[in-house]
Amino acid sequence: MSKLGNLGARLHRGEVGYDFVGNRKIWYGVSILITITAIVGLAVLGLNRGIEFQGGAVFNTPKTNVSVSQAQEYAEEASGHDAIVQKLGSGDDAKLRIQVAGIDTAQADKVSAELAEKLGVAEKDVTGELVGPSWGEQIATKAWQGLGIFLVLVVIYLAIAFEWRMALAAFVALIHDITITVGIYALVGFEVTPGTVIGLLTILGYSLYDTVVVFDSLKEQTKDITKQTRWTYSDVANRSINSTLVRSINTTVVALLPVAGLLFIGGGFLGAGMLNDISLSLFVGLAAGAYSSIFIATPLVADLKEREPQMKALRKRVLAKRAQSATQGESQDAPVDDEQFVDEPEDAAPAVVGPRNQPASRGRGRGRPSGKRR
Numbered sequence: 001m002s003k004l005g006n007l008g009a010r011l012h013r014g015e016v017g018y019d020f021v022g023n024r025k026i027w028y029g030v031s032i033l034i035t036i037t038a039i040v041g042l043a044v045l046g047l048n049r050g051i052e053f054q055g056g057a058v059f060n061t062p063k064t065n066v067s068v069s070q071a072q073e074y075a076e077e078a079s080g081h082d083a084i085v086q087k088l089g090s091g092d093d094a095k096l097r098i099q100v101a102g103i104d105t106a107q108a109d110k111v112s113a114e115l116a117e118k119l120g121v122a123e124k125d126v127t128g129e130l131v132g133p134s135w136g137e138q139i140a141t142k143a144w145q146g147l148g149i150f151l152v153l154v155v156i157y158l159a160i161a162f163e164w165r166m167a168l169a170a171f172v173a174l175i176h177d178i179t180i181t182v183g184i185y186a187l188v189g190f191e192v193t194p195g196t197v198i199g200l201l202t203i204l205g206y207s208l209y210d211t212v213v214v215f216d217s218l219k220e221q222t223k224d225i226t227k228q229t230r231w232t233y234s235d236v237a238n239r240s241i242n243s244t245l246v247r248s249i250n251t252t253v254v255a256l257l258p259v260a261g262l263l264f265i266g267g268g269f270l271g272a273g274m275l276n277d278i279s280l281s282l283f284v285g286l287a288a289g290a291y292s293s294i295f296i297a298t299p300l301v302a303d304l305k306e307r308e309p310q311m312k313a314l315r316k317r318v319l320a321k322r323a324q325s326a327t328q329g330e331s332q333d334a335p336v337d338d339e340q341f342v343d344e345p346e347d348a349a350p351a352v353v354g355p356r357n358q359p360a361s362r363g364r365g366r367g368r369p370s371g372k373r374r
Helices: 003-013 024-045 068-079 105-119 133-161 164-188 194-221 233-243 245-269 273-305 309-327
Strands: 056-060 083-088 095-101 127-131
Touching: 024 164, 024 273, 056 105, 068 083, 068 095, 068 105, 095 105, 105 127, 133 164, 133 194, 164 194, 164 273, 194 233, 194 245, 194 273, 233 245, 233 273, 233 309, 245 273
Parallel strands: none
Antiparallel strands: 056 095, 056 127, 083 095
């Protein structure tokens, strides 16, 4: 078995683990700091909206030996606005795609004529396409509507399948992921296009998947938890995170590798800038989703559950029993099992309840009695 597989098995059995729930305040602080940074960047710098959202024109030129930087300078001089130039094809005689935002039809004709003159091509060979801002506004409106419907359906589903506390924690984690992703776009200055919106909606599914995996494990392990006196809800929640930790890491890494290829190789080395708008949202969102599932969602559920009277009473009993065991030199460090807790009779004295799959005592049950036959 590989080292990672061996670690995953040990985490699942509870032999090793990190106290995510116990150190939750540290990770809450980290998340708050990152979120504030993202919000400040969004408020100060704003989003670099693509031509689809603010209107403008797109010009396609024939083959030319003019460099991308030189063509960008020509376009900005002719229009008075920022321009984005992309090379279509390879070699010195590649076509160019020039985007200029915030110009109307009259300005587009003027820019087209000046570009043709400076690039040394015929004016009729420079084709232009106008994009109205109303189309971008419709896309943005539909995106917000889709996001709102998605969040409402997610909360309803999780409240039915699990409980409202888990639904609330998942909702907070999703908002956390969206805020960080949008803030990164503002800080980095990447262009926001319809591809960005698609990527943003896509990452919510990945983030929710990791969260539901942990919640499902937590739901199974906390069934009848009040009928034992060994573990608090936070203890079992922490075990749920650790038992699914390697699975979450593997899922995230496998998803991030192709996205990283798009972002760093396709968008960076190969110069395919159109890939950046969707790949950055996927990369940041997947990483933030894995982080929030482990460090935000489940610890937040534990915080909410520990406020319940029965969980407070359980914690009090567990801590009292641990204190009693400590004075008697007994150990309370046995791992939590994935099976349901064994019921305790109400009239019986509190006892340490072990996992269900522990072997039964050899002297009990229906086995053959000891001694010689007569």
